[in-house]
Amino acid sequence: MPVRLAQDKNALTFYLQGEIDHHGARGIMLTLDREVAARDPGMVTVDMGEVSFMDSSGIAVLLRCWRRLEETGGKMRVRNIPPQAKKVFVAAGLHKIIPMDD
Amino acid sequence: MIPILNQATLLFPSKSCNEAFARTTAACFAAQLDPTLEELGDIKTAVSEAVTNAIVHAYPQDLGVVTLRLRILEGHIFEVCVKDKGVGIPDVERARQPLYTTGDDSRSGMGFTIMESFMDSVRVRSLPGKGTTVTLRKRLSPRLGGSR
Numbered sequence: 001m002p003v004r005l006a007q008d009k010n011a012l013t014f015y016l017q018g019e020i021d022h023h024g025a026r027g028i029m030l031t032l033d034r035e036v037a038a039r040d041p042g043m044v045t046v047d048m049g050e051v052s053f054m055d056s057s058g059i060a061v062l063l064r065c066w067r068r069l070e071e072t073g074g075k076m077r078v079r080n081i082p083p084q085a086k087k088v089f090v091a092a093g094l095h096k097i098i099p100m101d102d
Numbered sequence: 103m104i105p106i107l108n109q110a111t112l113l114f115p116s117k118s119c120n121e122a123f124a125r126t127t128a129a130c131f132a133a134q135l136d137p138t139l140e141e142l143g144d145i146k147t148a149v150s151e152a153v154t155n156a157i158v159h160a161y162p163q164d165l166g167v168v169t170l171r172l173r174i175l176e177g178h179i180f181e182v183c184v185k186d187k188g189v190g191i192p193d194v195e196r197a198r199q200p201l202y203t204t205g206d207d208s209r210s211g212m213g214f215t216i217m218e219s220f221m222d223s224v225r226v227r228s229l230p231g232k233g234t235t236v237t238l239r240k241r242l243s244p245r246l247g248g249s250r
Contacts, residue, residue, distance in 0.1 A: 019122060021121050021154065022118055022158065022208070023118035023119055023121050053146060055151055056154075056210045056211075056213050057208065059210040059212050063210060064207060083140065084143035084146075087140075087143065091215065091216050091219040091220070092210065092212045092215065093200075
């Protein structure tokens, strides 16, 4: 699944789309890893406006990106999260770790 | 025993591309109960977790068969049973703990936690070397004009 991204100085935005499950999670994870390592952003925003489904595989993807940024002192937030994905996000307690903008 | 009003059974190989197929099929079958969008989302999510567990953990070496049995029970109850004949879970209590996983870093260990918070009941029966059966149930809200 392609991940679009936009960079504005030190801030990087990833636009996730479609269904995020175990089948597609590794590809997204590798893209996020690669881009964060190459660009060393101070702030990462994950825009989930186009995500039609997410299960706990998406939690693993977001947590891994958050851990990478913790190591480099970067910050991360999630925005435009649709209701189904938000319910998964909250059930996993991820909102206590990664800020979520509405 | 709650009377069974309708049921369907699906068998497929433990390929990850079948995760989307399984959850979408479960949601289509549940549509007979006229669920809300939120209830459909809950069912898709829980089925995705249970089927992914079977695909990732039950058959670590090669492909095996995953059975998805969908049932509509009296009282507006939707039941999903995900069964495999894989390696089994040695300690079910431990496997159900949040953040516990034997998978790699692409697994969050939150699968059972999500099944439990999205469904009314989650029953796990497992025998090492024989396989695992996960049964999920959810009572859907009866709606005016809803059909069965």
